[in-house]
Structure formats: C-alpha cells, structure tokens
Amino acid sequence: MSENKPFGYGAKFYNMTMVVREDGKVLVLDRIKTDWPGLTFPGGKAEKGEGFTASAIREIKEETGLSVSSLIPCGVVHWADKTTGNRYIEFLYKALTFEGALLSGTSEGNVFWMEPEELRASDRLSPNFGLYLPLFLDGGYSELFFEWDGVSWEGIPQYFAYS
Numbered sequence: 001m002s003e004n005k006p007f008g009y010g011a012k013f014y015n016m017t018m019v020v021r022e023d024g025k026v027l028v029l030d031r032i033k034t035d036w037p038g039l040t041f042p043g044g045k046a047e048k049g050e051g052f053t054a055s056a057i058r059e060i061k062e063e064t065g066l067s068v069s070s071l072i073p074c075g076v077v078h079w080a081d082k083t084t085g086n087r088y089i090e091f092l093y094k095a096l097t098f099e100g101a102l103l104s105g106t107s108e109g110n111v112f113w114m115e116p117e118e119l120r121a122s123d124r125l126s127p128n129f130g131l132y133l134p135l136f137l138d139g140g141y142s143e144l145f146f147e148w149d150g151v152s153w154e155g156i157p158q159y160f161a162y163s
Contacts, residue, residue: 010086015056016077017093018136019068025113027102029063031126032109038126039119041136042111043090052091060095064111065103068095075135075140075142080149090136131157 018041019027029042042063046055049097053071060068074092081087102111120133128146128151143160 010084012086012088013046013052013055014043014088014090015046015052015059015093016041016090016132017056017060017068017071017095018074019060019066019095019098021113024052024116026116026119027064027066027111028114028119029111030109030124032106036126038129039114040123040126040129042108053093056091056093060098061100063103063106064110066098068098071095075144077132077135077144078146080145080147081148082147086122086150092132094136097107115117134159 021027027042028039031037031040042060043056044059044063046052047058050058056071057068059102060066071093072095074094077090077092079088079090104110116137120130131144131146135144140161141159142162145158145160146155148155
C-alpha cells in the first residue's frame with residue numbers, strides 16, 4: 001500500500017446492547033474507564049474474524065455475566081472523523097432473552113437494573129450516550145450519524161428513520 005491512504009481508509013466496528021427485563025427495567029453499565037465514563041449499555045469492539053451479533057453476545061457475557069440470545073437490531077450509530085475520514089460504526093441491539101447470574105462488576109464498571117426514563121433523565125450518562133437513547137427507546141430510527149473532528153464532539157447529530 002502506498003503512504004497516501006485514501007480518505008476514509010480506516011473503519012472500526014463496535015456493538016452495544018440494551019438488555020430488558022420483563023418488568024421493563026434495562027441493564028446499565030456504570031463505566032469507569034476514562035475513554036467513555038458514565039452510564040451506558042454494555043458493548044465493545046468486534047474482534048478480528050467475529051460477526052457483529054457474535055461480538056455483542058460475547059461483550060454482554062464478559063461485562064455482565066449474562067448469556068443473551070435472539071438479539072433484535074435497534075439501528076446503527078455512525079461517527080465520521082472529518083479530518084481523517086476514519087469511520088466508527090456501532091451496531092445497536094436489544095435483548096429480551098437472557099439467563100445467568102448478573103456479575104456485581106468487572107474492570108469496565110458495575111452493572112445494575114434501571115428504569116429507562118430514569119436513565120434518560122440522568123446527568124451521569126456517558127458522553128453522547130443520550131443521543132443513542134432514541135434508537136433504543138423510541139423506535140422508528142435506523143441510524144444516527146455524527147461527523148466530528150476527532151477531538152471535539154460539537155456537531156449536529158443526524159437521525160434517519162426507517163423508510
């Protein structure tokens with residue numbers, strides 16, 4: 001490959017899953033890592049040779065101790081670094097079916113159940129996680145696109161609805 005990589009050369013793939021109990025409460029991760037601290041749903045990176053759904057199932061198990069199945073797609077979050085062209089694409093899922101014992105916490109943080117509206121109103125959300133919530137909770141959206149400069153998150157989020 002040449003030194004002059006084309007604009008938009010790099011892409012990273014992530015996942016995030018909202019686990020929902022029968023009573024409607026959602027599983028929340030109080031993330032302690034410095035790169036995205038605060039309240040969020042469990043998730044992470046897709047590893048080499050791993051499908052998106054498989055990566056979501058693995059991340060849920062690692063971060064919560066629960067085994068999920070029958071994931072339901074909730075949409076895609078797409079960040080584009082306008083200075084490098086790199087793309088960060090996050091597949092969002094909902095899990096209504098799960099089993100196992102909930103871990104009290106991991107190196108990611110503690111996990112616990114919370115009412116969705118209490119989560120939405122919290123002032124402890126991870127940066128920009130509030131922008132994700134309409135895809136998980138409101139329905140009707142299929143994509144959130146956000147262009148950024150690689151440092152500042154000041155930009156205009158664009159939501160796209162299912163056709």
